[in-house]
Amino acid sequence: MSESGTRHPERWKRASEIVGVFLLSVVAVLTAWCGFQASKWGGEMSIAFSQASSARIQAANAEGEARSARTFDLTIYSAYVQAVGSGDDELAEYIRDRFTPEFDVAFEAWVADGMVEAGPFGREEYVPAGTVEAEELTARADAKFAEALENNQRGDNYSLLTVLFALVLFLTAMSQRDIAPWVGRVLLGLALVITGVGAVIMATFPIRI
Template sequence: MSDDGRSEERRSAEGQPAEKRESDGRSALVENIAVALLAITAVLTAWSGFEASKWSGEMSISFSRASTQRIEATREATRAEAARAVDLQVFGIWLEATAENNRPLEEFARERFTDHFAPAFDEWLEARPLRNPDAPRSPFALDSYVPPGEVEAAQADARADEYFADALADNRRGDNYTLLTVLFALVLFFGALSNRFGSPRKSWLILAGAVVLLLVGTGFLIAFPKII
């Protein structure tokens, strides 16, 4: 371009009203802030999506562990029921022998009491159940009777409850990050909309709203637990 052309453009720009130059400057400032806002929000949105995905994975793992412990609890409970059934059968033989005053059969049954049933049986006999109306109705009603597998089943159930509670907490955390991505999507929407208005006042108002939403979302992002 010739020197005459550049001089003419310079004179034309200098001849513009001050209000017009000020308006163009504000528009450029709004656009620059909006670009920076969009860039920051895009990064935070990606990070929120990453955290939501990680917490979803943790939820699945916890649910799987809870299911495994439920299966373990069922297996141990079945073992306890089988042991209880054997004790019931032998105890029934002892009761029958005692009622018939059959000493050999009574001793035969007592010798076959299991290690976990014998202490409860002795405690029950000490309570004199045939004479004492307040005595326990059977050895199986005593706290000292604990068939194998009963404690293990209760422990596995407790672990399953813990894992299930962890899974629900992980699901809630993942949902929080998903909602956060929605909030950041609003920031992107308003940030992109801010420079679409002819009125500088409206542009600044929309941009200010986007900044407020970004600050709120960033606060939540900092406060939420994270998996790196």
């Protein structure tokens, strides 16, 4: 075999070793970064789930407050109706002064419209204390729950990339084995392609520091 023919395999082997070491180093860093990001997004997921749970509890408390307010208004209104029905105007006026502000608004609107509805409780003006807070907290809980699911998916995406980069490590290691040169080239080339694809995909993922 000629001297040039002998040097060619040696140059290829040396070049493949250099590329392999460089690739292993880069992939090791990328894998560590993916693990770090997966951990961070997992933490964000836990925080969002906790916030969603807290908002659910607060919303339940607010809904309980709204039910209590509605029950109180219904009780006072029933007494008012009985007083009016019995012709006791003084008692009716006394009870009327005890209406809650939320119910009083609905009652005034109901009377102004000719008392068409069966009662003021069906009016849109009637918003018992705690109703708005319950709606806002429920919406916050839903938003935080959706955010938690999104953060979980982001963490999973980074975890999947670690599997992809693990494949690169395997292919690179195999390319350095005592195998046919063309097989080594194919394995190393495939490892480079996968690394490039993985890096491009990772660049599209959000980052949490």
